[in-house]
Amino acid sequence: MKSRRDFLQKISATALAVPFLSSAKAAGSSFYEEPYEGPVLKVAILGLGSYGTRVAEAMRDCKAAKLTGVISGTPSKIADWQKKYGIPAANCYNYENFDKIKDNKDIDAVYIITPNALHKDQAIRVARAGKHVICEKPMALNAKEGQEMVDACKKANVKLLVGYRMHFEANTLEIIRMRNAGELGKVMFFQGLSGFRIGDPGQWRLSKELAGGGALMDIGIYSVNGARYMVGEEPVWVTAQEVKTDPVKFKEGVDETITFQLGFPSGVIASCLSTYSMNYLDRFFLNGTQGFAELQPATGYGPIKGRTHKGELNLPHKTHQTVQMDEMSAIILQNKKPVVPVDGEEGVKDLRIMDAIYEAVRTGKKVELG
Amino acid sequence: MKSRRDFLQKISATALAVPFLSSAKAAGSSFYEEPYEGPVLKVAILGLGSYGTRVAEAMRDCKAAKLTGVISGTPSKIADWQKKYGIPAANCYNYENFDKIKDNKDIDAVYIITPNALHKDQAIRVARAGKHVICEKPMALNAKEGQEMVDACKKANVKLLVGYRMHFEANTLEIIRMRNAGELGKVMFFQGLSGFRIGDPGQWRLSKELAGGGALMDIGIYSVNGARYMVGEEPVWVTAQEVKTDPVKFKEGVDETITFQLGFPSGVIASCLSTYSMNYLDRFFLNGTQGFAELQPATGYGPIKGRTHKGELNLPHKTHQTVQMDEMSAIILQNKKPVVPVDGEEGVKDLRIMDAIYEAVRTGKKVELG
Secondary structure (H helix, E strand, O other): OHHHHHHHHHOOHHHHHHHHHOOOOOOOOOOOOOOOOOOOEEEEEEOOOHHHHHHHHHHOOOOOEEEEEEEOOOHHHHHHHHHHHOOOHHHEEOOOOHHHHHHOOOOOEEEEOOOHHHHHHHHHHHHHOOOEEEEOOOOOOOHHHHHHHHHHHHHHOOOEEEOOHHHHOHHHHHHHHHHHOOOOOOEEEEEEEEEEEOOOOOOHHHOHHHHOOOHHHHHHHHHHHHHHHHHOOOOOEEEEEEEOOOOOOOOOOOOOEEEEEEEOOOOOEEEEEEEOEEEEEEEEEEEEOOOEEEEOOOOOOOOOOEEEOOEEEOOOOOOHHHHHHHHHHHHHHHOOOOOOOOEHHHHHHHHHHHHHHHHHHHHOOOEEOO | OHHHHHHHHHOOHHHHHHHHHOOOOOOOOOOOOOOOOOOOEEEEEEOOOHHHHHHHHHHOOOOOEEEEEEEOOOHHHHHHHHHHHOOOHHHEEOOOOHHHHHHOOOOOEEEEOOOHHHHHHHHHHHHHOOOEEEEOOOOOOOHHHHHHHHHHHHHHOOOEEEOOHHHHOHHHHHHHHHHHOOOOOOEEEEEEEEEEEOOOOOOHHHOHHHHOOOHHHHHHHHHHHHHHHHHOOOOOEEEEEEEOOOOOOOOOOOOOEEEEEEEOOOOOEEEEEEEOEEEEEEEEEEEEOOOEEEEOOOOOOOOOOEEEOOEEEOOOOOOHHHHHHHHHHHHHHHOOOOOOOOEHHHHHHHHHHHHHHHHHHHHOOOEEOO
């Protein structure tokens, strides 16, 4: 924890802002200036659902990453993707045989975009096949599972990254730069509101078994993670309250609405909302003794809008998943250090807090984080 | 509690909006159309500090209320006010002799604007002198004291009102109208952020003895009260967390920053912040299944700015204290029923919640409200 803060504080204001401010390229374009002559990360996507499709579409504009393979249990989806993205049959796998990617030089990494409950075993299989793992968030159902993934990837000597696309978002990074430069004074308060009104009651996100919980796992995690990167510290205590207005849609173990508070070592307090029952909620607010910074929308697919006591932030929108995959290529292939980490340890930190939120709801007590 | 909700829900959309929407009068003007020929409430102000001065200045524009007397421990202040507001010597009192207002037909009501710890005894003395009591908020140090004031005023057959100026504010009332008309759908969430960075460490607001607490008593009360009138229900449970970053300025019993949550019978949850250590905080946000309403600033002296899912609210600003005093005249002299109550019982409801917030901070437990 200490090292992350130190790292963030060492980044100079200019160094952080330049890659974004110096670019005036259109949305969807890579952050690399053309012509790009560096290494290219060859990626297979595991799980061809709607978010997988979004990532695949965004990767069309990547310079440093390329979609080269697919893993799916649905042959018709594989056929569609082959046609759409020009994927050769040799790079197509199903859930039974994908351990064979071990021998496929056309695949460097696998991006896991499946229901949460499947992440752990799939990630461990990918790691054992000697491929780097990119895993959608939440990386697992709880911190213990997340740690198993970290350990497995370490043992297999592959990298493990979590799909934290906001860690590369320009307005977000500009606020982190301002905070580190002292432009907000001493940070005192963070507020995160994360939620939407969920539709189809039959989807896997509303199954305790597949999702590991409810809104907190899926959307509340943005406020958990956002609290950490906006404040720039790790919380030391958690309190939380749950309300459920629709116990039919939100069954036992599937949270509808949770408010939670995080206390940080410096005295910063974060007050957050996670919900599946309301729209109009996607806001981060960071307040310090000398100024404030706000993002609204804060974590949607963009454009993200930022505002501070100095006025509006007008950093150009780029498709988050395009930037993320180009950045992840640099992290995996060139050992680039991102401003805000996206590695497995980062994912475990969020899961530890989410475990504590559920415990605080269950016990009604403040949970201290060691 | 039930009756208040029923009352609010009975108000038709049109009836509520008309007095504000139909008026295009300038800020500071009375809500009465000229010429005003109704009764005029003759008011003495007790406590001639900065807020007392603000009220006196605002009352210059009142049609139905008039500043006719003063009560102060400082002779030079009395002399100043006599000159400034044309107050005869016969209507000037000090803290020793003000029980004599009993015999003064030029005074109908006394507006108490002194440190919180003095309210109770002063209110009871005013009531015993047979005059109506208007008391600045918080009406007392705790609910028990507040109830004593209610009882004393009832016994003396005088009215007791609390200085809830926001209960008459046009944008606020428009949002209440929208909520009651179902335009937000089912209300699900309220957020109140109330705070400012307090200056002079020697002021009475930072004395446990005089203020009865810290930020919660002075500014957090806006979020407590706002949660109730924005949601339109009474909370059934309270949780709260405190942080203190400056224990020199904020001594034992004087709260710097408290986050608190209120649970309501329908499942609405309110998440609020009360602080003396940050600026940029004056926001209410009410979220429902079909829409939202936001006020920012929400409780400052104005202009208040409102925004909903339908767009901006552009209700004309009028000086809050002018409107409040004209409305209170109508409540006292003509038995007018305000949309949101401003009576002593209303003040006690807030104090019960604030008592519970302090208890929740102290015990770390959820406090159920009977």
